[in-house]
Amino acid sequence: MEFTQNAKDPGCGARLGVIQAPHGRVTTPAFMPVGTQGAVKALMPEQVRGLGADIILANTYHLYLRPGHRLIAEMGGLHRFMNWPGPILTDSGGFQIYSLGALRTISEEGVLFQSHVDGSSHFLGPESAVEIQEALGSDIMMCLDECIAYPAGRNEVERALARTARWAARCKKSRTNPDHALFGIVQGGVYPDLRRRGVEEMSTIGFDGYAIGGLSVGEPKDKMLEILSCTAPLLPENRPRYLMGVGTPEDLVEGVFHGIDLFDCVMPTRSARNGLLFTNHEKVVIKNARYRDDGSPVDSECDCYTCQNYSRAYLRHLYMSGEILAMVLNTIHNLRHYLRLMERIRDAIREGRYTGFRNLFLRERPSVVTEEGSVAGIDGGCSPDK
Amino acid sequence: MEFTQNAKDPGCGARLGVIQAPHGRVTTPAFMPVGTQGAVKALMPEQVRGLGADIILANTYHLYLRPGHRLIAEMGGLHRFMNWPGPILTDSGGFQIYSLGALRTISEEGVLFQSHVDGSSHFLGPESAVEIQEALGSDIMMCLDECIAYPAGRNEVERALARTARWAARCKKSRTNPDHALFGIVQGGVYPDLRRRGVEEMSTIGFDGYAIGGLSVGEPKDKMLEILSCTAPLLPENRPRYLMGVGTPEDLVEGVFHGIDLFDCVMPTRSARNGLLFTNHEKVVIKNARYRDDGSPVDSECDCYTCQNYSRAYLRHLYMSGEILAMVLNTIHNLRHYLRLMERIRDAIREGRYTGFRNLFLRERPSVVTEEGSVAGIDGGCSPDK
Numbered sequence: 001m002e003f004t005q006n007a008k009d010p011g012c013g014a015r016l017g018v019i020q021a022p023h024g025r026v027t028t029p030a031f032m033p034v035g036t037q038g039a040v041k042a043l044m045p046e047q048v049r050g051l052g053a054d055i056i057l058a059n060t061y062h063l064y065l066r067p068g069h070r071l072i073a074e075m076g077g078l079h080r081f082m083n084w085p086g087p088i089l090t091d092s093g094g095f096q097i098y099s100l101g102a103l104r105t106i107s108e109e110g111v112l113f114q115s116h117v118d119g120s121s122h123f124l125g126p127e128s129a130v131e132i133q134e135a136l137g138s139d140i141m142m143c144l145d146e147c148i149a150y151p152a153g154r155n156e157v158e159r160a161l162a163r164t165a166r167w168a169a170r171c172k173k174s175r176t177n178p179d180h181a182l183f184g185i186v187q188g189g190v191y192p193d194l195r196r197r198g199v200e201e202m203s204t205i206g207f208d209g210y211a212i213g214g215l216s217v218g219e220p221k222d223k224m225l226e227i228l229s230c231t232a233p234l235l236p237e238n239r240p241r242y243l244m245g246v247g248t249p250e251d252l253v254e255g256v257f258h259g260i261d262l263f264d265c266v267m268p269t270r271s272a273r274n275g276l277l278f279t280n281h282e283k284v285v286i287k288n289a290r291y292r293d294d295g296s297p298v299d300s301e302c303d304c305y306t307c308q309n310y311s312r313a314y315l316r317h318l319y320m321s322g323e324i325l326a327m328v329l330n331t332i333h334n335l336r337h338y339l340r341l342m343e344r345i346r347d348a349i350r351e352g353r354y355t356g357f358r359n360l361f362l363r364e365r366p367s368v369v370t371e372e373g374s375v376a377g378i379d380g381g382c383s384p385d386k
Numbered sequence: 387m388e389f390t391q392n393a394k395d396p397g398c399g400a401r402l403g404v405i406q407a408p409h410g411r412v413t414t415p416a417f418m419p420v421g422t423q424g425a426v427k428a429l430m431p432e433q434v435r436g437l438g439a440d441i442i443l444a445n446t447y448h449l450y451l452r453p454g455h456r457l458i459a460e461m462g463g464l465h466r467f468m469n470w471p472g473p474i475l476t477d478s479g480g481f482q483i484y485s486l487g488a489l490r491t492i493s494e495e496g497v498l499f500q501s502h503v504d505g506s507s508h509f510l511g512p513e514s515a516v517e518i519q520e521a522l523g524s525d526i527m528m529c530l531d532e533c534i535a536y537p538a539g540r541n542e543v544e545r546a547l548a549r550t551a552r553w554a555a556r557c558k559k560s561r562t563n564p565d566h567a568l569f570g571i572v573q574g575g576v577y578p579d580l581r582r583r584g585v586e587e588m589s590t591i592g593f594d595g596y597a598i599g600g601l602s603v604g605e606p607k608d609k610m611l612e613i614l615s616c617t618a619p620l621l622p623e624n625r626p627r628y629l630m631g632v633g634t635p636e637d638l639v640e641g642v643f644h645g646i647d648l649f650d651c652v653m654p655t656r657s658a659r660n661g662l663l664f665t666n667h668e669k670v671v672i673k674n675a676r677y678r679d680d681g682s683p684v685d686s687e688c689d690c691y692t693c694q695n696y697s698r699a700y701l702r703h704l705y706m707s708g709e710i711l712a713m714v715l716n717t718i719h720n721l722r723h724y725l726r727l728m729e730r731i732r733d734a735i736r737e738g739r740y741t742g743f744r745n746l747f748l749r750e751r752p753s754v755v756t757e758e759g760s761v762a763g764i765d766g767g768c769s770p771d772k
């Protein structure tokens with residue numbers, strides 16, 4: 001995997017780059033639609049690509065349990081299985097297992113957990129996390145990490161941070177094929193010095209890229225932004241930086257400001273299925289009676305298929321009637337909203353005006369975060385983006 | 387509406403034709419995908435068109451109740467509302483109301499019924515059935531008819547037949563715009579002489595086309611075929627003939643044999659959502675464990691997007707995981723199976739070999755009808771193709 005930086009904003013950490021992965025190029029900063037179970041919910045891969053996605057994320061935990069990584073390997077790997085020819089990043093399963101709560105036991109060896117599907121017992125350690133991701137044929141694999149809920153005492157966070165470092169070293173050691181890039185994950189809770197230590201430990205081991213994990217797990221937004229702003233700039237300059245499971249459009253803008261290159265979140269897809277549609281100006285809760293006879297598109301500034309062809313009145317009708325097409329059209333819109341934002345972000349960096357773009361964006365933008373949305377990272381845990 | 391016959395099979399009633407409707411041409415014999423609530427379930431209109439559909443069906447009953455025909459008229463009519471630019475046939479609501487059972491009272495004036503959505507009371511008569519369909523902007527409207535369950539005594543069937551004729555005359559009289567074609571519906575249960583009477587009454591009133599209603603409502607298959615074979619040939623030769631709510635691929639082949647031009651049925655779409663996939667050679671119940679590691683497409687002879695890009699193993703995984711994409715991909719396959727059958731039927735008629743085609747088809751074809759599928763007409767009643 002190659003990472004090239006093509007531009008850097010003069011006023012902040014924002015940078016424009018290209019990741020050359022085995023299955024194609026990713027222009028960064030990039031948002032990765034979430035394809036938890038080997039499908040971006042409700043969409044065909046060509047649609048996801050057409051919306052502007054270079055890369056998608058899939059979940060090791062879910063695919064390991066169902067249909068199984070060995071089956072997927074037999075079927076020619078995940079790309080072929082799901083008909084997505086582009087790059088795929090797979091998470092390690094650590095976050096999903098953290099979300100299982102009482103259903104798992106963590107030891108130095110790894111995690112013993114019960115399947116959320118059928119209750120069967122399984123073990124996932126650093127080595128098997130890599131083995132599974134290699135079997136899937138991932139372009140970018142994630143190390144197994146120990147994610148801690150918020151709030152957590154310093155001792156607990158420190159202990160998990162140390163284990164995450166030991167697991168990361170074991171992950172790196174167990175790789176069998178350099179074609180699959182491997183990213184280390186920086187934990188450290190809301191303690192800036194522990195985050196700094198996490199960055200140091202990960203860069204000492206040395207990875208193809210670095211992720212910030214354990215944010216958007218329930219901490220206040222300003223705490224999240226504080227940790228983001230003090231951690232991201234410490235990450236090695238010449239490697240991609242990935243902010244895991246985050247977040248709102250505002251979070252993406254802030255993440256880029258601090259030098260993040262990759263994002264993923266279930267928010268656009270899950271919100272779509274719940275009838276919450278993103279625009280630059282207002283929240284559209286499509287079931288609201290006010291949209292009953294609203295002949296205008298969801299967002300008159302949006303270039304997506306949904307906005308070009310359907311009224312809010314029709315989308316409301318589909319949603320109220322329980323039509324599957326509601327999920328499809330809403331997902332198209334929300335994903336396009338996110339991916340178009342990334343295009344605007346990249347344009348702004350390319351033109352050296354990202355700081356201004358960010359300031360204007362945050363000033364003009366209403367919060368479109370719902371209560372549900374604001375903890376998307378958490379309930380995105382072991383539930384397959386449902 | 388113009389109907390032109392371009393070829394007739396020398397050995398049977400099969401005919402090839404073209405319906406020129408206000409919103410486009412329909413090459414017949416044609417199968418109409420069902421878009422009950424203003425959407426062919428799980429698909430975008432461009433996909434439906436791309437699968438080979440010239441015309442779709444929508445349901446007056448459902449659209450009247452939700453979102454309401456006046457709203458749809460305000461939004462520019464059903465074509466614009468749902469983004470389907472081609473011809474639309476709307477049923478009258480008679481069949482859905484028949485399916486409501488205890489929730490409706492039929493009188494000479496019309497039907498008093500309770501909404502299956504919210505229990506509210508509504509009245510539908512011949513005049514309002516036409517008014518609603520005109521408001522929707524239907525290309526082909528259906529008369530309100532009184533459909534009778536099977537079995538029913540001769541007296542009851544005769545009484546309903548007479549009322550259907552009186553209602554048909556009122557429907558015709560209440561039309562305000564000749565751009566919307568109007569079809570009469572022949573009832574008469576399983577009594578050949580009553581069916582003959584129904585044909586005579588309808589042709590005396592005179593319609594743009596004629597439908598056979600009240601079949602596939604629970605009668606044995608051989609009874610259905612008997613009534614079809616003795617009714618269809620009596621219908622006016624120079625008008626389109628529509629067999630309502632039927633049926634299996636075998637039924638379509640038989641219907642065409644007896645001179646039918648139009649069909650609709652929820653079977654391909656509903657079966658798809660239930661994981662039953664049609665092929666020419668076998669039933670594919672996609673959840674079956676035997677498909678777990680089956681890397682072949684659903685149907686290696688099928689040219690659809692699903693068969694070109696996905697394995698049975700992947701479709702099984704999506705289905706077992708409850709992914710919306712399973713519904714999309716399965717629907718694409720089943721609809722394409724039906725619409726490709728219609729293409730083969732039209733080719734056979736064009737080439738003067740339909741009788742041979744039909745005989746071979748019925749000999750080679752395994753029955754892919756499930757118990758659920760065989761009564762698709764019935765449970766397709768007031769349930770919106772769920």
